[in-house]
Amino acid sequence: MSGTVPVFWLLARASGLVAFGLLTLSVWLGLAMSTRLLGPRRQKALFGWHQTLVWTALAMVGLHMLSVMLDPVLHFGPASVLVPFVAAWKPAGVAAGVMAGWLTLMLALSFKAKRWLGHKAWRMLHFASFAAFALFLGHALMVGTDLKGLTGPIVAALAAGPVIWLSLARILLPRTAARPRPALAAA
């Protein structure tokens, strides 16, 4: 490796960071939609961006997995990046990423199956996005090379802060206040 640029290692780190950023943005958008803080008119556009960001993030997760497998130093096989706790290197941290990836794929596919699932079941399933976010964050903090030291807690606070704030807003703010009733709107 000496004298050469570790292309796959750099790609693995960069794609992981981009995927984390996109997923964080997607969670923020999802919660912003749920709280209706940005107004009811933007709901459709937000929903579109929410879905697009998830699929773009999953593409980056795919690139991250491929880069990790192609890196000549890590020796990660397909099982290591697809099955939790199979990886020999930091199995808990890698497993967090693997499980987060599977959860996110399930959530992304659930958009397609929303009609079949029904709105209530789809919403219940969507609560898994909190677990996926926590697992992604855990994966980034436990195995992320670029989130060592003080950078890790700062990035975690920046990513999780709005998630906590929006979740609290979703729980505490009355939903009916943001959604005008048809009778009132007509009056």
Place this chain on the structure above:
Amino acid sequence: MRRVWAAVAATWALFAIVAVLAWSHPPVQPAGGSGASRVVMIKGKGGKAHAVLLPGGVATHTTTHSSPVR
């Protein structure tokens, strides 16, 4: 169009981060490489091969003092 914008932005972000990492930081490899434990085959008495586990960070050419050099 939204998907195209997202893909283009993500790709640019990816290349920008790769460039910054390659330029500003020396490549840091995780412990899976040189620091990981390795199994090496050594020949013992009578030419029998034995598998020996080398702990992480130990080079394959590390010698012990049990075999005096003559």
